[in-house]
Amino acid sequence: MISRFPGQPQLNGMLESMSLRPSSPVLVGRGEQLAALDAALDRACGGGAVTLLVGGEAGIGKSRLVNEFATGARAGGARVLRGGCLDLGTDGLPFAPFSAMIRELVRDLGAEQVAGLLPGRAASDLARLLPEFGEPDREADPVVARARLFEQVLTLVERLAEDAAVVLVIEDAHWADRSTRDLLAFLIGSQQALCNVLIIVTYRSDELHRSHPLRALLAELDRLGWVERMELPRLTPLHANELVACITGREPAASLADEVYRRTEGNPLFVEELLCCDGGMSAELPESLRDLLLAAARRLPEETQDLLRAASAGGQRNGDALLAAVTGHSSDDLTRALRPAVSANVLLADDGGYTFRHALIREAVYDDLLPGERTRLHTRFAEVLGADSTLVPAGRAAIEQAHHWYHAHDTTSALTSAWLAAAAAGRALAHAEQLTLLARVLELWDKVPDADERIGASHLTVLEQAACAAEAADNSERGVGFASAALQEVDAAAEPARAALLLLTRARLARHSGRESETADLRAALELVPPGTDDGARAKVLISGIKHVPEMSGAAAQDVAVEARTLARRAGDGATEAAALAELASIDSGVGDDAAALQRFDEARAIAMRAGAHGQLLHIAVNESHVLEGMGEHERAERTARAGIAQAGAYGLARTTGTFLAINVAEPLVSLGRWDEALEAIEHALELSPPTINRVALRIVGGDIALRRGDLAGATAALAAASAALGMRRYRGPHGSQYYLPLARLEAGLALAEERLSDALATIDATADQHDLLLTPRYGWPLLVVGARVCAEAARGARRDHPSRVQAEALLGRLLAIASKMDAAGPVQQAFRLTFDAEAGREPSAPAGSPLVRWDSAAAAWEKVSQPYELAMALNQAAAAAMAAGDRDGAAERLLRAAHLAEQLGVRPLRADIGALARSARIMLGEPSDEEDVPRPALGLTTREFEVLRHVAAGQSNPEIAAELFISAKTASVHVSNILAKLGVASRGEAAAAAHRLRLFEQQAPAA
């Protein structure tokens, strides 16, 4: 039996609390399950019988979940009685969990009071569970004695439940002795007689081998209508990542997060066990964990254990033909010999192979191999695969062979096979694998004489390929190392274009890893390919230079892009030509000629499409959606970015470019006030474990929404996560501004909401010190607006906080100076500028002008670009200005509109502001009737649910809906459940029928 503390499980709780293993202060990723437990308790309190059987593998968090629920239930007034079964083998203590429960009860109430709950001398029956109740009655017939005991326990629970809800928790039922199982079956079977009682039973599902006695009981209980099963799944990558962050107190680096997930597969106990005190990851399995993992395997027959050891060298999954060939068994023999491992849940059998139930079980078995045994097994795997590559899925043989030769320590075979495998991995777009293999070629290079002849490529070529693979695999740190090594080897005089392209590669990698060397590299590259030498290489260098070399950007950018375009066309390089066009488009948009920009994007797309330049197509999607958003064309921006995400997925770039584009989906949705959809897009992207920098931007957008909604805790968490991740990087120039300025805006906005004015002022001041806001008006204006708002607030609270007032006056002067020089291209930036003017105009030191006129123009500008939140904010200010000017009707009209918008958006803080102003101005907002004006989809569905229903009615599955709406399948399934509940139907089919019957989709769907 797998046991963390063999023989002493009753000490579990104590040992756990004493253990030095770090654990998470918060429960991660179990919202759904907690809600289900809460709902079960509600049903039980409402008079229904409910039993929940909570299963899951060891360490998955059954106890933690139930404890967390129990704490909440206790706080809500329920009485929770808990008892655990003990791992004492078959002859365990009978009724152990019930004894523990009653002991707890006696401790709370005293034996007398407990006895008083039972009729007559019935309490003496409890003496069989607890000596405190004296001597048990000498009942001659043991059958009758047992029946009486069961009755008394039931009566006791029933009486307790008269005062308050009772939650009975029986933990670790896989260890239950026969008597405990019988009493449990009796209580659950009689539950319909009880009111106000919830029974929760936990058990390790991985321990339930085929003949385990609990299996029969569970099957029997399943037949009762009030018994539900809940199988706790492993944590998703996103939640595992969050768990690491909670345990270590900081956002883990992407590489650590990936590694943790790869090894633990989302089992929280394993995450805790593998994390070291310093927040890193232990390479070794801790002894306690190894014992837990190996316990089941060690009980298997010797022959089975031999096979398991062989399989552990084969990997997480072994096809049976391969394993048979390696071990010299016939397929039938193998099935027979491995059956015990399958019954004991060490391996899972599927069609044609065996998988270790958990990656760490394989690791533990493998770690137990002797070195000679490992070498022998890997050699055998490599030879067998060399003889028959069909033993593994197509395309995998080379890669697997390379792995086995390496671990068999056969350097020459390891080198040549790694080179072949790297090519195969590259073809399969498995760039991370390709990178590992190329690095291995380089590692073995010196140990193999004539390596270049054996693989037919030079050391320099391998380095170049490794740098490119690192870039594709988003591993810029290593890529920089490879590119630098290659630059040492390349002969720039003989091959200037090759050297220039290597410099270009290193510059890109350096940028992604937040280094500063890129500009120097780009300049050096440009010198290597002067006009008239290598058109293709020069065009590529020019394109990179536009964004990252000062003398090639700004006013020079147009000429540089035109030259790049001409050269690329001449060199027949469609991808670079398209890139040049996209640059020209962005330049057009920068000077306000959006129509020309959009035309150029169309042209660029056509060229990229013809050239099959997938990366470039995505680049265009990114830039075009960005431009559209700046134009206030939010819906088109969102559509363009979504289409880009779909393309990114098709090219295998869902995690990188796809999640970058998710930012461009979320931003327009935020502008449009469709925040739930924005959050769905963000959540979906975060689930893909995006590169740090994308995660930063996504978290910031999420934080903005939280802040607007008044969820300050959520905004704080988002801010902390984003700044921790960003703190490790040092981005410069416009590239950095797109992260730092929004981050500063969130930080200052949060400080403002929490009335920490000095902090808010300091944030804005520091940001203006460190960044040239004029470089990126797109991100500069929103920051100026918050800055002006903070200054206005500080000026108002003046007397109490004199230092802030002085600071605010100085800062406002500074912001006004910046604003006077800052461009405002496109309607959105113009709306920001008008808002800034209005906000800054509230200060007496600002130029004169009617505040009402200013705020009205700001509001009109926001209305034009369909940004309801900013519009509502401006209307609220306009109303205040109208009031101040004595125009009460004007104020009321504006305030009503603001209130209506705030209501639709569900923004508490703004609603509160509006309400306060209304009350102080004695303006009636007419609250109840407001609701009716809001266009809402029929049947109480939210706009999103309405949209999902449309797809359900069209017969689409959850994954299909998820793909269409860019949400996760889980989210889609939650929407569908809500829809079914709201429509009062039991199935998707019925929901579709209802939608058709009601002709829901015959007219236009209601507006959001």
Ligand SMILES: Nc1ncnc2c1ncn2[C@@H]1O[C@H](COP(=O)(O)OP(=O)(O)OP(=O)(O)O)[C@@H](O)[C@H]1O
């Ligand atoms: N969702 C979670 N968030 C944070 N920590 C968790 C979560 N789930 C489990 N843990 C932690 O992981 C460890 C193992 O969890 P727990 O003891 O609840 O597992 P279990 O399923 O009850 O295991 P066993 O079968 O051994 O009883 C504990 O330290 C627990 O605090």
Ligand SMILES: [Mg+2]
């Ligand atoms: Mg437990």
